[in-house]
Amino acid sequence: MLSGAPSSTESVNRGPLLTQVGVVGAGPVGLAIAWRCAQRGLRVSVYDDRPGSGASHVAAGMLSPVAEAYFGEHELTALLVESAARWPDFAAELAGASGVDLGYRTEGTLVVGLTADDLAEAGRLWAYQQGLGLPITPLRPSALRDREPALATRVRGGAVAPGDHQVDPRRLVAALRVAAERAGVEFRPARVGVLSEVDARVTVVAAGCGTAPLTGLPVRPVKGQVLRLRAPGGGPPGFRHVIRGYADGEPVYLVPRGSGEVVVGATVEERADTEVTAGGVLRLLRAAAELVPELTEYELVEAVAGLRPGTPDNAPVIGALPGRPDVLAATGHHRHGIVLTPVTADLVTELIVTGEPDPALAPFTPDRFAKEPRWN
16 A cells, blocks of 8 residues: 555545545546556546547557567557457456447558568568567468458558457547546546645646646656548448558558548657647558558548657656656656557556555656656
8 A cells, every 4th residue: 555545444434535646637547547546446536637639549459468569568468468458358347337339440450562672671570579579470361352452552562460450549438437426536627737735645647748737747748640431332441451651761650440441651750749730640641541541432430649658768657756756757658559548558557546556567667767757
């Protein structure tokens, strides 16, 4: 049990006036932590004046521990794999608790290269991923098109990652909100300017890009532009797998939904505005249509930009602030917020309840940064 955090029995004895856990931020991570804490009998309040309006509103929802495994990120990859393994049970439990369809799909992911250079670039990453024992299998062009006939005939080759799945982040947020409310979580439509405004024994900062002014942690905004297309005639898209690829050096992903929607993304820009630019849209559409030509006939229904919470080492920040065991960070997930939602919620909840950090948290604690955070 964290210092200052009473057990559920103690809270009954003390009365209901003081919140045990205050969560700042109502994105998927914050909502999942609130839900899990409430399930453990804790009194929880969530503070957010615009729930679900952050990075998750823009995110595509790829659950990709394999395709997102990059050079030098061994510890992060292990956390991605662990969280992805929790997703099937998490999705089933959440759908049952909320009655909301999450759009969770398990067809897998194809990673493709349009040109010989694209294929060589992708192949270096596949070799690294296979070296880690991750399930990714190279395929010839004919085998790729057997799986997805909509792929361009120019595609030189690719690989399949059968365990890389997807979920609809907007539905995920809606489901978590319902499940949390049913579990007794209180929602306060307020923007927290300083942590002293949170009336709780334990405060969890899951505020994404809003974390830095609250804690001093080095969480920065990384802009991403994303498009949403719709298949003609109201039918499903002409492909089932998530497709990630390189088209003349341009990385792009295509995520099909059962509703007929296709999410195309995403730019990676070191800037803090949320303006959609003509150049960003052009880059994404050109690369996407090079891989799946039929997309030129789809309706463009949304172009939006969001801000991922990035950190200096691209890994999340999870755990107590130095010198403040009553303030926990659960932020900085960058492009991995959706896939890491279950494991982050479980690890933070267990830390709150028992006071003992799981060894899996060690690489991701706030004290790994040289500059000690400040807090308000």
